[in-house]
Amino acid sequence: xxxxxxxxxxxxxxxxxxxxxxxxxxxxxxxxxxxxxxxxxxxxxxxxxxxxxxxxxxxxxxxxxxxxxxxxxxxxxxxxxxxxxxxxxxxxxxxxxxxxxxxxxxxxxxxxxxxxxxxxxxxxxxxxxxxxxxxxxxxxxxxxxxxxxxxxxxxxxxxxxxxxxxxxxxxxxxxxxxxxxxxxxxxxxxxxxxxxxxxxxxxxxxxxxxxxxxxxxxxxxxxxxxxxxxxxxxxxxxxxxxxxxxxxxxxxxxxxxxxxxxxxxxxxxxxxxxxxxxxxxxxxxxxxxxxxxxxxxxxxxxxxxxxxxxxxxxxxxxxxxxxxxxxxxxxxxxxxxxxxxxxxxxxxxxxxxxxxxxxxxxxxxxxxxxxxxxxxxxxxxxxxxxxxxxxxxxxxxxxxxxxxxxxxxxxxxxxxxxxxxxxxxxxxxxxxxxxxxxxxxxxxxxxxxxxxxxxxxxxxxxxxxxxxxxxxxxxxxxxxxxxxx
Amino acid sequence: xxxxxxxxxxxxxxxxxxxxxxxxxxxxxxxxxxxxxxxxxxxxxxxxxxxxxxxxxxxxxxxxxxxxxxxxxxxxxxxxxxxxxxxxxxxxxxxxxxxxxxxxxxxxxxxxxxxxxxxxxxxxxxxxxxxxxxxxxxxxxxxxxxxxxxxxxxxxxxxxxxxxxxxxxxxxxxxxxxxxxxxxxxxxxxxxxxxxxxxxxxxxxxxxxxxxxxxxxxxxxxxxxxxxxxxxxxxxxxxxxxxxxxxxxxxxxxxxxxxxxxxxxxxxxxxxxxxxxxxxxxxxxxxxxxxxxxxxxxxxxxxxxxxxxxxxxxxxxxxxxxxxxxxxxxxxxxxxxxxxxxxxxxxxxxxxxxxxxxxxxxxxxxxxxxxxxxxxxxxxxxxxxxxxxxxxxxxxxxxxxxxxxxxxxxxxxxxxxxxxxxxxxxxxxxxxxxxxxxxxxxxxxxxxxxxxxxxxxxxxxxxxxxxxxxxxxxxxxxxxxxxxx
Numbered sequence: 001x002x003x004x005x006x007x008x009x010x011x012x013x014x015x016x017x018x019x020x021x022x023x024x025x026x027x028x029x030x031x032x033x034x035x036x037x038x039x040x041x042x043x044x045x046x047x048x049x050x051x052x053x054x055x056x057x058x059x060x061x062x063x064x065x066x067x068x069x070x071x072x073x074x075x076x077x078x079x080x081x082x083x084x085x086x087x088x089x090x091x092x093x094x095x096x097x098x099x100x101x102x103x104x105x106x107x108x109x110x111x112x113x114x115x116x117x118x119x120x121x122x123x124x125x126x127x128x129x130x131x132x133x134x135x136x137x138x139x140x141x142x143x144x145x146x147x148x149x150x151x152x153x154x155x156x157x158x159x160x161x162x163x164x165x166x167x168x169x170x171x172x173x174x175x176x177x178x179x180x181x182x183x184x185x186x187x188x189x190x191x192x193x194x195x196x197x198x199x200x201x202x203x204x205x206x207x208x209x210x211x212x213x214x215x216x217x218x219x220x221x222x223x224x225x226x227x228x229x230x231x232x233x234x235x236x237x238x239x240x241x242x243x244x245x246x247x248x249x250x251x252x253x254x255x256x257x258x259x260x261x262x263x264x265x266x267x268x269x270x271x272x273x274x275x276x277x278x279x280x281x282x283x284x285x286x287x288x289x290x291x292x293x294x295x296x297x298x299x300x301x302x303x304x305x306x307x308x309x310x311x312x313x314x315x316x317x318x319x320x321x322x323x324x325x326x327x328x329x330x331x332x333x334x335x336x337x338x339x340x341x342x343x344x345x346x347x348x349x350x351x352x353x354x355x356x357x358x359x360x361x362x363x364x365x366x367x368x369x370x371x372x373x374x375x376x377x378x379x380x381x382x383x384x385x386x387x388x389x390x391x392x393x394x395x396x397x398x399x400x401x402x403x404x405x406x407x408x409x410x411x412x413x414x415x416x417x418x419x420x421x422x423x424x425x426x427x428x429x430x431x432x433x434x435x436x437x438x439x440x441x442x443x444x445x446x447x448x449x450x451x452x453x454x455x456x457x458x459x460x461x462x463x464x465x466x467x468x469x470x471x472x473x474x475x476x477x478x479x480x481x482x483x484x485x
Numbered sequence: 486x487x488x489x490x491x492x493x494x495x496x497x498x499x500x501x502x503x504x505x506x507x508x509x510x511x512x513x514x515x516x517x518x519x520x521x522x523x524x525x526x527x528x529x530x531x532x533x534x535x536x537x538x539x540x541x542x543x544x545x546x547x548x549x550x551x552x553x554x555x556x557x558x559x560x561x562x563x564x565x566x567x568x569x570x571x572x573x574x575x576x577x578x579x580x581x582x583x584x585x586x587x588x589x590x591x592x593x594x595x596x597x598x599x600x601x602x603x604x605x606x607x608x609x610x611x612x613x614x615x616x617x618x619x620x621x622x623x624x625x626x627x628x629x630x631x632x633x634x635x636x637x638x639x640x641x642x643x644x645x646x647x648x649x650x651x652x653x654x655x656x657x658x659x660x661x662x663x664x665x666x667x668x669x670x671x672x673x674x675x676x677x678x679x680x681x682x683x684x685x686x687x688x689x690x691x692x693x694x695x696x697x698x699x700x701x702x703x704x705x706x707x708x709x710x711x712x713x714x715x716x717x718x719x720x721x722x723x724x725x726x727x728x729x730x731x732x733x734x735x736x737x738x739x740x741x742x743x744x745x746x747x748x749x750x751x752x753x754x755x756x757x758x759x760x761x762x763x764x765x766x767x768x769x770x771x772x773x774x775x776x777x778x779x780x781x782x783x784x785x786x787x788x789x790x791x792x793x794x795x796x797x798x799x800x801x802x803x804x805x806x807x808x809x810x811x812x813x814x815x816x817x818x819x820x821x822x823x824x825x826x827x828x829x830x831x832x833x834x835x836x837x838x839x840x841x842x843x844x845x846x847x848x849x850x851x852x853x854x855x856x857x858x859x860x861x862x863x864x865x866x867x868x869x870x871x872x873x874x875x876x877x878x879x880x881x882x883x884x885x886x887x888x889x890x891x892x893x894x895x896x897x898x899x900x901x902x903x904x905x906x907x908x909x910x911x912x913x914x915x916x917x918x919x920x921x922x923x924x925x926x927x928x929x930x931x932x933x934x935x936x937x938x939x940x941x942x943x944x945x946x947x948x949x950x951x952x953x954x955x956x957x958x959x960x961x962x963x964x965x966x967x968x969x970x
Contacts, residue, residue: 005730245490298814329783
């Protein structure tokens with residue numbers, strides 16, 4: 001019988017090529033084990049509320065009132081909601097045309113985009129145009145829209161850091177483009193060297209690939225580094241010279257754990273550089289309500305801001321956004337609340353600060369516990385998490401382990417992570433899902449398990465790892481030598 | 486200077502080709518006029534809450550509690566929320582892993598997918614598998630995901646009704662496929678003839694196009710007809726013979742205004758047909774929380790159900806859904822509430838029925854007022870809206886009007902709709918945005934303006950139309966003859 005429209009052999013080949021390790025083999029196995037009754041610690045995805053982080057109270061009060069606007073007319077409303085939440089809910093409802101149940105403009109509610117622009121002015125010291133800010137169903141959807149606008153086919157290349165968050169490799173496969181890797185240097189705290197960028201672009205050119213855009217993830221995912229101002233301005237100069245769009249994934253900008261490495265936005269650095277750069281370099285920056293001390297992943301809210309993008313292109317992006325009508329409206333309200341937070345003197349201010357500081361300070365402590373924990377393990381080395389939500393230790397696998405993996409038909413780090421999962425219930429993502437140099441192995445874990453559980457988790461990890469190394473290590477000493485190198 | 490990555494001339498050509506009339510020239514002009522202070526009646530998009538439809542109280546109570554779960558511990562909660570809303574909120578929170586702020590599985594919350602499956606069993610009388618139901622950010626996103634899975638390039642064709650909802654033409658352009666039109670017959674109440682389908686497919690084949698799928702919109706958008714069981718089974722037999730996936734856009738299944746033309750799902754007809762059809766025909770059906778008496782467009786909630794789709798293909802669809810992590814969780818709760826509504830005896834049942842019946846009965850009256858209104862106008866003929874939310878009158882434009890449009894550089898129906906907008910503030914979508922036969926002109930309007938405003942709107946339309954016809958008509962009588970034909 002002839003194959004039918006959705007038979008596997010007739011599918012879009014780009015769809016088949018997509019790989020997305022964050023919810024790949026490890027996640028599927030973990031889900032199976034959970035069904036069988038095993039306790040699983042899901043650290044495969046940055047999903048803070050799933051690991052017990054509590055939502056901030058004030059924004060949830062505001063959105064609850066926006067969902068149920070009839071409560072605003074209830075004489076008892078003051079018993080359950082503070083006056084500032086009531087006022088804010090009225091404010092956001094007044095910005096919508098029909099409440100949360102009506103489609104907004106496809107770019108998002110104009111009044112909320114204005115609040116984002118005001119936030120960017122405060123953050124960077126430069127004006128921002130609400131017409132160039134589009135709200136999205138999470139940052140990933142925005143990244144995908146921009147990539148699909150750029151990519152025409154396999155001869156269009158996108159520079160992507162390796163290791164990278166696999167959204168980029170997956171979306172580039174899906175849209176049929178070519179990923180052009182540039183390597184982050186682990187021994188230089190995951191820094192990047194502009195000479196490597198130049199090499200990557202010229203190598204791509206020699207293969208007939210036109211590099212059209214460059215992705216940076218700052219703070220890094222999975223690598224956790226914060227890019228310095230000097231590094232950012234080198235990158236922007238490079239984009240200027242090569243005519244590349246810079247895609248600045250800045251979703252972890254609130255997640256900073258080391259005071260001497262603050263977050264600096266690409267937009268600010270670009271504007272500081274002045275002309276011709278500030279007038280010429282095409283930049284799209286992404287942000288979200290899913291990260292920071294908010295962690296409102298399930299709401300799916302994000303935005304992107306476009307700088308130096310021609311109006312005709314903005315029109316095209318608007319047109320394509322219109323096909324799916326509008327980003328979800330509740331998450332647009334969360335975005336407004338995130339960029340326009342409470343101010344000193346507001347009734348709920350103290351509680352808001354207490355809650356948000358509590359989350360951030362605990363994440364900072366957890367980043368430290370985790371890095372130290374990994375570095376105490378045999379054949380494991382790990383840079384400190386300066387920002388974002390992940391730890392990305394290098395696992396120095398002995399040759400016998402690599403062989404055993406091969407016999408089992410697995411990539412070596414997948415083999416290690418599966419064993420870890422079966423032994424401890426800790427569900428991580430193998431480094432091969434993010435890309436790494438040949439013969440070097442990592443895993444990614446979030447720093448999100450509850451702080452009080454952290455010591456036990458690290459102990460359980462250490463026990464597994466050290467036994468694993470004991471089992472596979474040649475006692476004449478591959479790894480000791482390697483560590484001593 | 487060399488062009489840069491996001492300069493217009495370097496963009497993905499498929500993006501440039503996309504047309505999306507629902508938010509096209511007419512909508513942009515209407516938005517401008519609104520800014521200038523003119524009162525605009527937006528009937529360009531089925532967005533009920535924007536035109537004053539009130540949300541149903543019970544689901545909003547439940548979702549508000551889910552957003553603010555701390556209210557459940559408030560001793561005053563019973564003053565503001567009925568016990569069944571409290572119980573339902575607890576139920577849905579128990580189905581999530583971390584509340585509304587946590588990503589769900591990329592297919593949606595398993596417990597909600599189970600509720601959808603139970604609904605489908607009750608609706609169709611056949612079991613449905615929750616593993617084959619994926620929740621989405623609105624039905625459009627689901628349609629786009631399936632089309633992008635199917636389409637490999639320009640030689641893959643998708644059969645689409647003309648007139649059609651332009652989501653289909655836009656998405657097919659975006660993914661680089663080919664739209665293969667089949668015409669709905671206006672004089673046969675927008676019915677479809679399977680012989681025309683056969684012709685369309687063989688014509689496409691002769692051009693080297695492989696038709697892989699067929700879209701039906703039932704009830705019709707913009708055309709408002711409900712397909713009969715006999716028609717559906719002919720279509721399914723045709724899909725079986727040709728190996729086509731049937732994409733059943735059934736988002737208006739609750740919007741039925743004529744008792745003798747009920748909604749019948751493609752799934753039920755397929756299962757009723759028995760083998761080989763029920764085992765072989767690939768079917769994907771779409772539904773939403775945006776339509777019906779819910780109208781919760783801004784929440785962006787939908788689902789699709791897959792029937793006879795091979796497991797390997799389902800895995801691919803799951804993998805691609807994973808890239809954007811999860812559909813928004815609040816809308817998943819709305820979907821749960823929609824498919825698992827209150828039952829007689831529940832505290833809030835009477836109110837729920839009163840509200841939902843109120844919406845539907847008013848829509849039914851508005852459908853009648855609008856059809857009758859259009860049919861009372863010079864050179865306008867209009868089929869009755871059996872279902873959905875739109876009226877799609879044919880406007881018989883006199884040759885002089887067509888010439889005047891040509892001189893103004895406009896398609897004739899765009900010219901008419903722009904004049905209508907300027908004169909009355911009524912923002913419609915020209916028929917050319919949906920496709921129509923050569924030389925035949927329509928407009929689409931929703932039936933959503935408030936019932937009390939409807940007589941004045943139709944009067945204002947009639948005044949404009951009849952004056953327009955007076956101005957452009959050759960009094961020797963093109964259109965009278967045409968009407969008399």
